[in-house]
Amino acid sequence: MREYLAALAATAGLLCVSVALAQKEKPPAYKYHKDALVYAELAKAPQKARNKRNPLEKDPDAVAAGRNLFEQHCTECHGDLAEGSRKGPSLMVEQVQNAEPGAIFWLLTNGVVWRGMPVWSKLPEPQRWQLVSYIKSLGVVETDASLGLKSSAGLTRESPSPRR
Amino acid sequence: MTVSRSSFWPALLGTRFASITSLFALFFFLLFLPGAAPAQENPYIVAYDHYLEEPGNLEIEYFSTFGTQRGGNDFHAFWMELEYGATAWWTTEFYVDGQSSFGDSTVFTGVRFENRFRLLKREHFINPVLYVEYENTNGADKILKEVEGHDVESNYADRNAALRKEHDHELEFKLLLSGTHKGWNFTENTIATKNLSNEPWEFGYAIGASRPLALKASAKRCSFCRQNFIAGAEMYGGLGDRHSFGLHETSHYFAPVIAWNLPSDWTLRLSAGFGLNDNSHRFLLRWGVSREIPGFGSMVSRLFGGRR
Numbered sequence: 503m504r505e506y507l508a509a510l511a512a513t514a515g516l517l518c519v520s521v522a523l524a525q526k527e528k529p530p531a532y533k534y535h536k537d538a539l540v541y542a543e544l545a546k547a548p549q550k551a552r553n554k555r556n557p558l559e560k561d562p563d564a565v566a567a568g569r570n571l572f573e574q575h576c577t578e579c580h581g582d583l584a585e586g587s588r589k590g591p592s593l594m595v596e597q598v599q600n601a602e603p604g605a606i607f608w609l610l611t612n613g614v615v616w617r618g619m620p621v622w623s624k625l626p627e628p629q630r631w632q633l634v635s636y637i638k639s640l641g642v643v644e645t646d647a648s649l650g651l652k653s654s655a656g657l658t659r660e661s662p663s664p665r666r
Numbered sequence: 667m668t669v670s671r672s673s674f675w676p677a678l679l680g681t682r683f684a685s686i687t688s689l690f691a692l693f694f695f696l697l698f699l700p701g702a703a704p705a706q707e708n709p710y711i712v713a714y715d716h717y718l719e720e721p722g723n724l725e726i727e728y729f730s731t732f733g734t735q736r737g738g739n740d741f742h743a744f745w746m747e748l749e750y751g752a753t754a755w756w757t758t759e760f761y762v763d764g765q766s767s768f769g770d771s772t773v774f775t776g777v778r779f780e781n782r783f784r785l786l787k788r789e790h791f792i793n794p795v796l797y798v799e800y801e802n803t804n805g806a807d808k809i810l811k812e813v814e815g816h817d818v819e820s821n822y823a824d825r826n827a828a829l830r831k832e833h834d835h836e837l838e839f840k841l842l843l844s845g846t847h848k849g850w851n852f853t854e855n856t857i858a859t860k861n862l863s864n865e866p867w868e869f870g871y872a873i874g875a876s877r878p879l880a881l882k883a884s885a886k887r888c889s890f891c892r893q894n895f896i897a898g899a900e901m902y903g904g905l906g907d908r909h910s911f912g913l914h915e916t917s918h919y920f921a922p923v924i925a926w927n928l929p930s931d932w933t934l935r936l937s938a939g940f941g942l943n944d945n946s947h948r949f950l951l952r953w954g955v956s957r958e959i960p961g962f963g964s965m966v967s968r969l970f971g972g973r974r
Contacts (some may be wrong), residue, residue: 558882566885574929575706578720578960589722589964612788613754620754623789624706624717626849626881629893 536617538589544597547605554604556638558631568636569628575622584640589618591598595645606634683750707933708851709925711952712812713874715853715899716793716844718782719751724962729935733947738823739767743808750962755784763806771826776803776834778811782842782962784948789843797840805832810950812838814859815868815907816915818945835862849881851898867906874900874902876923887929896925915947931957933964 558564572584579590586592589606598606610630613621622630671887681869684845711729717723727747743765752758761778780799806829808822822829839862844853857870876898884891905911921939928934932955939950959965 517848563885567883570885571883578723586681589961615754615784615787618721618754620718620720620751621845623788623850624708624715626878628882632883 520659537586540591540614540617540619541595541597543617544601544605546607547602547608551608552602552604554607556607556631556634558604558628558635559603561632561635564632564635565639567629568632568634568639571625571633572636575625579619585643592643593595593637594640596642599638599640603631603634603638606637606641607631610634672683672914681693701907707896707925707927707935707956708874709896709923709935709937710853710874710900711896711921711923711935711937712810712919713853713855713872714782714795714797714801714840714842715846715851716784716795716842718755718757718795719749719783719958720960721751722752723751723958723960723965725749725956726896727954729809729952732886732951733808733810733822734949735767735947736819739769739825741765741767741808743810745809745811747956751787757782763807763809764854765806765826767806767808767826773806773826773830775809775830778803791847792843792845795844796844797838797842799836799838799840801836801838803834803835803836805829805834807834810947812840812857812870812872813902813904813919814838814857814870815904816910817870817904818915818917819941819946819947821839826906833869836860837862849874850877868907869905869911870903871905872900872902874898874923876925879932886898888929889928894927894929896927898923898939900937903946915945916943918942919946919950921950921952933957 526564572580574584576584576590579587580593581587581590584593587609609619610622610625610633613619615621622633625633670692688794708717725748727749729741729747731747732740733743743762743763743764747759747761749757749759759778759780759782761780763775763778764773765775766772777801778801783796783798791861796926805821805824806826810817813894839858841856844851844854850858851874853872853874855872857872859868859870861868876896878893878899880892880896883893888894899922901918901920903913904916906914906916918941919939920942921937923935923937926934935952935954935956937950938950939947939952940951941948
């Protein structure tokens with residue numbers, strides 16, 4: 503009976519904590535700030551990593567294979583179209599699209615562990631390059647998220663609607 | 667929390683048979699939940715590499731071990747595992763263990779609560795992960811998830827009724843050192859276990875190496891593409907205890923392993939383990955099936971009115 507009560511109390515406690523965490527709202531600015539911190543990690547890529555060229559740059563299948571890998575491993579956080587979600591930033595922003603392929607590869611390999619992005623070195627190198635090919639093929643798309651990011655950085659927000 | 671020690675489980679769910687059936691029925695229900703995502707799982711069953719569960723994802727796993735037993739009954743030990751990525755640097759797991767000894771009985775053998783912490787921020791040549799586990803098991807536990815101290819085959823020869831009288835409350839620590847280079851993963855686990863009932867520290871090890879059969883992904887989704895298969899080998903065994911460190915009276919195993927990461931969300935693992943000395947079980951056949959549910963944390967959050 504004591505074990506049962508202890509288990510019940512522990513479950514109730516965990517439930518309360520879960521509910522409290524679930525109900526906790528964070529302002530959109532927090533999300534943009536968090537995304538900006540993740541993008542800032544790209545700038546930390548060492549020069550040697552930046553200088554690496556994508557060996558699959560001219561592989562005609564790289565983008566298609568990268569899209570498959572993206573759907574398998576990345577959409578949960580970055581959204582189905584890489585537009586970003588509550589868990590992860592958009593990849594269709596200037597910070598990512600203007601980054602060197604080597605810097606994106608470096609970020610995939612090392613993750614941003616303290617900010618929620620796991621390391622992806624468990625994917626073999628060619629697969630990470632295929633992902634880079636796909637990400638670079640997306641181009642820049644202005645969404646609410648990217649506009650909010652600019653707005654939170656002090657830039658003018660001209661249009662609130664997403665546009666390609 | 668075992669059946670043998672108290673009437674907790676039977677009282678909660680009826681008979682022991684009903685308890686075991688209910689738990690595994692719940693497990694298979696979870697396993698077939700929609701929304702899973704193909705994972706890139708390593709093939710190891712005993713050794714750990716440094717990769718943690720992706721944050722917010724829940725992985726549900728079932729493993730079986732068939733083992734031969736000299737001087738006793740062969741057995742089928744099984745465990746189910748719920749693995750949750752709390753953060754990108756912390757994974758937590760809960761295990762329920764059981765076993766059937768042929769010509770004897772089927773019993774729950776205990777629970778385990780495990781946590782793994784990534785120690786370094788970035789990827790390095792060798793990546794350390796700290797592993798901390800609490801085990802509440804009985805002597806009939808035969809899953810052989812790790813081998814440590816002077817664990818030898820003869821320890822498992824008694825009938826379940828006798829083995830279940832022994833209760834183990836253990837804290838287990840591991841230092842996982844792992845790295846991946848040119849598609850190859852190499853891992854080494856050092857194990858130190860302390861039985862909380864005043865027994866000496868026990869030590870063990872596990873090492874492993876594995877590689878996908880192809881490094882490039884194909885442009886088409888396919889089940890039998892070579893990149894979906896990861897093959898390798900692992901070796902594990904005991905290293906004695908604080909008073910008698912070394913290989914004397916210890917058991918050791920070598921096991922080729924293979925994992926099949928299916929695009930249809932499942933991962934299957936198979937391992938054939940061979941005992942390397944007279945103290946080891948001659949043969950351990952292990953297999954496992956797992957499925958990852960991405961965004962499980964968000965699902966729970968939404969259940970309680972959280973944001974999408």
